[in-house]
Amino acid sequence: MKILGIETSCDETAAAVVEDGRRVLSNVIASQIALHAKTGGVVPEVAAREHVMKILPVIDEALKVAACTLKNRDFGLSDIDAIAVTKGPGLISSLIIGTETASVLSCVGGIPLIEVHHILGHVYSNWLSIADEIEFPVLVLTVSGGHNELILMRDHGKFEVLGETLDDAAGEAFDKVARLLDLGYPGGPKISKIAVSGDREAYNLPRAWLDKNSLNFSFSGLKTAVLDMIKKQNFKKGKMPKKFRQDIAASFQEAVCEVLAEKLFRAYKKFPDVKELHLAGGVSANLRLRQSIAEKIANENIKIKFRYPQDVSFCTDNAAMIGAAGYYLALKNIKRYKKNTNVIPSASFKIF
């Protein structure tokens, strides 16, 4: 089954064609990073305007690369079996460009429309381009700019949120600290780049463990601690030394990674029948985070499969993950649709 995925929840206009929830036939992303770098963050109206300009060319490109056409399914001409689109959460003015476009294509083409929760999309990014089978139950740590969750996934469609952030998400903390260090937007990749040359033990920054059994996260105190540390130095504007920046970046990154890895293991200890640990979302691109989790697995001598997205473009927002999630949602409902091939369905194919 070929699914056209569409994602416009924040600042990436993305479309992809994914076959059977795994094979990525195309994955086109028009990033707005350069545009938002000027303002140091995403301005919703600016993002929405850019989505309007990019959405159709991006969809065209995704179909072209995948060698697919999007004509009326009931005349047997479309190669696409369903369209999956991010319904939310995200910036409403951005989301609406993707959902409206998907609705129109669905109505005109008579192609089922699947609405996908953005975080469910991130969860399924670990299904993309893998050759083996994922074994349930799976513990998923989703770490992004807008969300931070620990999810126990017992099967497709069976999710339990074990913990979430009480304030800032991990990616948001990276972005805010990068701004304090005058590194620009988006902060995560910039901090991880300079952290390589820094000393991660240079500054003793706080770790918010919360109470002993808590699987929730909190990163706003850490961000404030970095701000206090910078203020104490009293550097003149624009004169923050390179070494200081590198050391703060490394120490900050270490504090975030330590908490994320530790909480993932706390959850694992509560559910020892878990077969796999998954990392997903923009921050899953962070090499130190991957390393911290791998080190913990090695130190504790646990036999468990640890996955993160196969390609770095599957970590940050993309439409391939939406296509993959859409496939597993569609599996439950597609038979019903196929029995009535004469009926052009309404624009709704909701399972979630």
Ligand code: KG4
């Ligand atoms: O998943 P995503 O693209 O968007 C949301 O759903 O929020 O995640 C974006 C976040 C940003 O905060 C960005 O700074 C962070 O992911 N990020 C990273 C890295 N690459 C992206 N954070 C740490 N290290 C990275 N290498």
Ligand code: ZN
């Ligand atoms: Zn995301």
